Amino acid sequence: MEIPRDEQAFLEYVQSGGQVETTDWMPDGYRAKLIKFIEMHGNSELMGVLPEREWILRAPTLQRKLALTAKVQDEVGHSQLIYRVVEDLGKTREQCLADLVSGKSKFHNVFHYPTKTWGDVGVIAWLVDAAAIISQKALLKCSYAPYARIMKKICWEESFHILHGRDVILAMVTGTLEQFELVQEALDRWWGPLMQFHGNPIPREEDPMFVWRIKSQGNEEARQQFLDGYVPQIRELGLEVPDPKLRKRDDGVWEYTEPDWDELRHVVTGHGPKTEERLAFRRRFLEQEQWVRDTVLAA
């Protein structure tokens, strides 16, 4: 089918399930939204490995070290695939990385926080990845087809990571009392950021990312899906979700304490507890590995 070369007709085309390829005409506003959204996703994959990287040397067994290393490799691979899609839309990878390390572009809230114990690593691999895969599955039908295609591989690997995270958690909750408590404390630390993860409950019709069908569900739908899928899995392990108001109504909708939206805004605008340290790390490595890029590109 021909892609309409008119903004209104294009909007109707994507809203009725139409997909767009790299070489197709697209409105400037759509292209700009795509770049912003996909770039932030790439940034998040790249920054998301840092909290886990900190634990490779401290992981409790050789098997866990190898599994964590493999997960880090997967996530960096995702960022490479994603930046590649952004490059085809008109923004170079160099520029994406420059904007990331200068703090101009954003990355996901959960990657601005410290990881205090091995329990945090388990909670990240299980629940942060679970929250992420809910957002990512909503991208499999993205109106921009090249992005939708790489999401197939990314979702497949993320499902694997959730399994790894759940295995870490299960090993700890079936261990000593101290191990169990490490998990409960990590859950207490991460619950706030997890509830903020899918964003404020803006109606999907007002969310430009939904309007252009870049994503196929609203923020609150994603959060409800997360609660529905994972609260029962958390509770069956004897863990307590740190929200006294959390309950599932008779109509199936979850009620919960209003997430701290000020904290979310503050953190994603570059003021999280680990933001500066992690960006400085990325900056240092970007400079330190410049010679590799120079050598390969000169080949």
Place this chain on the structure above:
Amino acid sequence: MSDVFEVFRQERRGQPFEHAGSVVAPDADFAEVWAREQYGRRGESVALWLVPRGAIRDVEEWADEFDLKYRRVDGYSIKARLKEARERAGTA
């Protein structure tokens, strides 16, 4: 200098190659190294095709000035005729 190589992967023998994504590489050897990492690390592909983007000829225009629908399924609408034939034969 770098080129974009489009990556097509085959999941099982006998299946069609499907477009999976692309890698940027200075030459085909580097492209192979990165494509193996991205699309073959967990045995998810039995084969890959790496194609320099410039080598792809894009065909998107489909003119039908001569009304060639006799070549297609939608060129044969037998419903009404079949009904008439059945009525005539008394088998409707």
